[in-house]
Amino acid sequence: MNGRTDCLASADPGNPNDLVIEAGRANAHYWRDLWRYRDLLGFLTLRDIRVRYKQTVLGVGWALIQPIVTTGIFTFVFGKLAGMSPGGVPYPLLVLAGLLPWQLFSAALSGSSASLISNSNLISKVYFPRLIIPLSSLGVAAIDFLVVLGLYVATSAWFGRIPTWHWALLPLFIALALLLAFGAGIWFTALTVKYRDFRYIVPFMLQVGVFLSPIGYSTGTVPSWRPLLDANPITGIIDAFRWCLLSDGQPFDVRGTACSLLISLVLTFSGLWYFRKMERTFADMI
Amino acid sequence: MATDTVITVESLSKLYVLGHQTRVDTLRDQLTRRFRSFGDALRGKGTAGKPVDEFWALKDVSFEVRRGDVLGVVGRNGAGKSTLLKILSRITEPTNGTVRIRGRLASLLEVGTGFHPELSGRENVYLNGAILGMRRVEIDRKFDEIVAFSEVERFLDTPVKYYSSGMYVRLAFAIAAHLESEILVVDEVLAVGDAQFQKKCLNKVSEVTKSEGRTVLFVSHNSAALQGICTSGILLSQGKLVGQGPIGECLGTYLKTGSQRAEFAAPPHGKPYISSVSVDPAALAAGRIQVDVGFRSPFPLSPPVVGIILSSKFGQPISGSNGRMTAETFKPAPARSGIVSAHLDNVPLHSDTFLISVYLGDAAMDYDQKLDVIQFDYVSPRFYPQLPPLQIIGPADFPWRWGFKAD
Numbered sequence: 003m004n005g006r007t008d009c010l011a012s013a014d015p016g017n018p019n020d021l022v023i024e025a026g027r028a029n030a031h032y033w034r035d036l037w038r039y040r041d042l043l044g045f046l047t048l049r050d051i052r053v054r055y056k057q058t059v060l061g062v063g064w065a066l067i068q069p070i071v072t073t074g075i076f077t078f079v080f081g082k083l084a085g086m087s088p089g090g091v092p093y094p095l096l097v098l099a100g101l102l103p104w105q106l107f108s109a110a111l112s113g114s115s116a117s118l119i120s121n122s123n124l125i126s127k128v129y130f131p132r133l134i135i136p137l138s139s140l141g142v143a144a145i146d147f148l149v150v151l152g153l154y155v156a157t158s159a160w161f162g163r164i165p166t167w168h169w170a171l172l173p174l175f176i177a178l179a180l181l182l183a184f185g186a187g188i189w190f191t192a193l194t195v196k197y198r199d200f201r202y203i204v205p206f207m208l209q210v211g212v213f214l215s216p217i218g219y220s221t222g223t224v225p226s227w228r229p230l231l232d233a234n235p236i237t238g239i240i241d242a243f244r245w246c247l248l249s250d251g252q253p254f255d256v257r258g259t260a261c262s263l264l265i266s267l268v269l270t271f272s273g274l275w276y277f278r279k280m281e282r283t284f285a286d287m288i
Numbered sequence: 289m290a291t292d293t294v295i296t297v298e299s300l301s302k303l304y305v306l307g308h309q310t311r312v313d314t315l316r317d318q319l320t321r322r323f324r325s326f327g328d329a330l331r332g333k334g335t336a337g338k339p340v341d342e343f344w345a346l347k348d349v350s351f352e353v354r355r356g357d358v359l360g361v362v363g364r365n366g367a368g369k370s371t372l373l374k375i376l377s378r379i380t381e382p383t384n385g386t387v388r389i390r391g392r393l394a395s396l397l398e399v400g401t402g403f404h405p406e407l408s409g410r411e412n413v414y415l416n417g418a419i420l421g422m423r424r425v426e427i428d429r430k431f432d433e434i435v436a437f438s439e440v441e442r443f444l445d446t447p448v449k450y451y452s453s454g455m456y457v458r459l460a461f462a463i464a465a466h467l468e469s470e471i472l473v474v475d476e477v478l479a480v481g482d483a484q485f486q487k488k489c490l491n492k493v494s495e496v497t498k499s500e501g502r503t504v505l506f507v508s509h510n511s512a513a514l515q516g517i518c519t520s521g522i523l524l525s526q527g528k529l530v531g532q533g534p535i536g537e538c539l540g541t542y543l544k545t546g547s548q549r550a551e552f553a554a555p556p557h558g559k560p561y562i563s564s565v566s567v568d569p570a571a572l573a574a575g576r577i578q579v580d581v582g583f584r585s586p587f588p589l590s591p592p593v594v595g596i597i598l599s600s601k602f603g604q605p606i607s608g609s610n611g612r613m614t615a616e617t618f619k620p621a622p623a624r625s626g627i628v629s630a631h632l633d634n635v636p637l638h639s640d641t642f643l644i645s646v647y648l649g650d651a652a653m654d655y656d657q658k659l660d661v662i663q664f665d666y667v668s669p670r671f672y673p674q675l676p677p678l679q680i681i682g683p684a685d686f687p688w689r690w691g692f693k694a695d
Contacts, residue, residue, distance in 0.1 A: 020391070022387070023375060023382065023387040025384055026381075041418050041422075042418040049415055053406045126379065127398045129378035285379045
């Protein structure tokens with residue numbers, strides 16, 4: 003048997019398409035396959051975006067309505083009713099700057115958490131690196147985010163504010179929000195394949211998260227609650243977004259951002275480990 | 289191992305665990321299970337004895353496929369054909385055993401996987417192509433060819449939800465037919481679509497095999513299709529490999545080993561009933577049809593009359609007969625039980641799947657009926673290389689004679 007294997011190997015040593023399938027054997031070409039299927043990532047993202055707005059009158063307008071309404075409500079509740087201080091920034095801008103990363107994160111997380119289940123027809127019929135599926139949900143969230151970012155730029159200009167060099171660092175924090183959502187998303191989506199409970203857990207977490215994250219108010223106004231807020235990895239990202247976009251004189255919160263980065267990395271690496279471990283059984287369980 | 293071997297399968301097994309681990313496992317189940325086993329451990333009880341339903345979908349299957357082979361995978365539902373293809377396609381992992389594959393393997397387990405009804409034909413070509421493993425540039429290059437093959441040019445920018453099922457299948461198969469791969473795995477996809485297009489697909493499959501030396505693994509219930517395009521076959525039964533060789537032999541063994549038999553218990557009200565129906569496998573393998581109908585009755589049936597109807601796989605009746613029709617020549621003595629056999633020696637049928645319905649009665653009335661109770665594959669001893677699709681000409685093969693008179 004070994005002799006035959008050697009013969010196979012020596013006959014055509016360099017063919018990258020040769021493949022051995024065995025129980026428990028990790029796919030040696032996984033990351034190369036992932037790269038090879040990158041076009042699929044694009045098409046799946048495109049599919050979800052196209053499909054979402056087919057046969058709607060407002061189309062992409064729907065991506066704007068939610069943040070506009072939420073900004074209005076939060077400005078009213080926190081700015082007017084609770085009378086919280088925006089720290090020298092128009093209150094709607096403060097809210098919108100916090101809403102941006104939150105929406106990016108929550109759309110990416112809820113999308114990627116549900117992604118495997120909603121693509122179960124693909125998983126049971128075709129092979130491709132399954133990581134493509136949650137990744138494509140990140141793509142969808144990122145594109146919606148760009149629309150809302152456009153809204154922010156317009157609002158900011160309307161309030162007569164001029165962008166500073168801080169804006170140039172925004173892509174880093176966008177990446178950080180996506181990384182955090184990806185790390186948590188691959189955990190949840192792999193868990194959902196086995197335990198459907200997570201279909202209910204994730205939306206609930208996000209619902210609660212809106213209030214536990216400093217979206218409607220600035221962290222500077224609630225110093226005594228700081229330790230609690232810091233336990234939430236989104237806080238660091240929201241603060242970083244505000245630092246970038248508002249330039250309101252608040253110092254950059256290195257500790258909070260580093261904390262978010264650390265949590266994101268831990269979630270991502272452990273999530274990748276769990277996802278890869280479970281991936282080979284997805285088709286049997288889904 | 290010969291250098292032209294492209295697939296080596298060695299003692300491949302796949303175990304599915306049923307029962308406790310239901311498909312939707314909730315967290316609560318796990319927690320209660322953990323909790324219980326913890327409690328059992330405290331009380332000194334083991335949990336090892338828990339009944340778990342295990343099911344070997346494949347067991348110790350080994351075979352080799354050579355470059356350019358068109359291998360037909362033959363077997364009944366549940367024989368392990370789909371599991372085998374899923375393992376080869378890397379969708380699911382084997383429990384034991386090894387598969388070695390040389391070259392790029394593309395699999396087509398379903399027509400139009402990932403097609404989205406809201407997207408246009410054009411968008412779906414790209415999406416489905418990418419799902420099947422094509423790069424964007426590859427699809428760009430073949431786009432016109434795919435569209436021409438599919439014959440849906442005019443509707444390219446229409447959402448596929450408005451397509452007829454025929455157009456849908458044509459477009460989907462056109463994409464798959466243009467995959468560049470050394471090995472193609474096809475599961476039962478030709479069972480759908482209109483007859484002309486099926487023919488075109490079969491031609492395409494044989495064309496690529498001959499010209500490009502492509503290896504094809506082909507699962508179908510259509511024995512005619514298997515016989516027409518496959519060079520060799522493997523026969524699976526209950527997860528085990530029970531036959532291997534030329535496709536004709538495999539199909540023959542398949543029909544011989546099959547248990548085309550159904551049995552029935554007595555009905556509650558004590559009336560005459562059909563106790564068993566079977567299609568004799570030995571007769572089938574010899575190209576004849578013999579249907580045996582067992583019956584039981586609380587009173588003697590005078591005489592026992594059995595009726596049978598042979599239908600196409602779509603349930604269209606082809607031919608029927610019963611003992612009342614033929615009372616002149618066949619009139620058994622009154623009986624409470626027995627087996628009535630219906631024989632057909634020169635079978636005017638093409639290779640296809642057929643259904644049998646049976647009736648039981650006496651001279652006066654019918655007492656029991658079993659509709660479409662047996663499904664069996666008939667393999668015709670006559671082979672026509674240019675056989676049109678059966679959807680066009682029908683499954684009956686009457687012995688037509690031709691004449692010609694020159695002007």
